[in-house]
Amino acid sequence: MRFFPSFNTFIEIGPLSIQWYAVCILTGAAIAYFLGQYHFKKLGYSKEILSDYVFGLLFVGIIGARIWYVIFMWNELYANNPMETIMINHGGLAIQGGVITGLIYSYFFFKKRNISFLVAGDAIMPGVLIAQACGRWGNFFNQEAYGSAVDLSFLKALHLPQFIIDKMYIHGQYYQPTFLYESLGCVIGFLIIFFIIRKYQQKQGIQFFTYFIWYGVIRFFIEAFRTDSLYVFGLKTAQLVSIVFVIVGLIGFIYCHFKGQDVLEER
Known part of the structure; x- marks a missing residue:
């Protein structure tokens, strides 16, 4: 057993290894889960509901994020090596694809249990932002999801820790x-x-x-700096989806504000 045998590997146990990418994603998922449990408990729901929910959500979300990425990167990365599509530990998860499939799964899960989708959404979605924040550090350890080329002085002007600056040096x-x-x-x-x-x-x-408004705006502008974006018809897929997120978020926010049901009283 070896801890930290390489920059992107957390542990090696014989021939098996666990990447920091996986650790970051699972850490984010765990934080989001406990935040969701906190809200569900205050609303009076059984903790078993979210326990049953989270495992299916994690599976569906990762599969959806992977499929989304593979679809838009098929010609570049997978057409000549289809087996690489299952190598999630190599990176290649598109967050927006995971969010979309996760929403579909969530809708049917909570409908089956007669829990308002919006009540569940209020309890869960803020924690999703923390999960996404942690997941981005997985990209750091894989040295991916970076922006345009800059010089060293630019990074130093941001007052970043030296270890981040060092690992932003990629391919010279x-x-x-x-x-x-x-x-x-x-x-x-x-x-x-x-x-x-x-x-x-x-x-x-x-x-x-509010989650969709905030994340849509943030992702739209950050995507403008990315050099590894997914494209459809010559446009950045993430920016197009971000616009949809913002529009849906604004419409939903306005509708809820004027015609929505009152919030449930926390206990």
């Missing part, structure tokens, strides 16, 4: 740490929703739809 060039931009943006969004929106909301669904 320094790059913008867009993984860090998005990670910080997600944390800020979580703090706003958790401590401000949640405190003052009066209608169900406000936190849920």
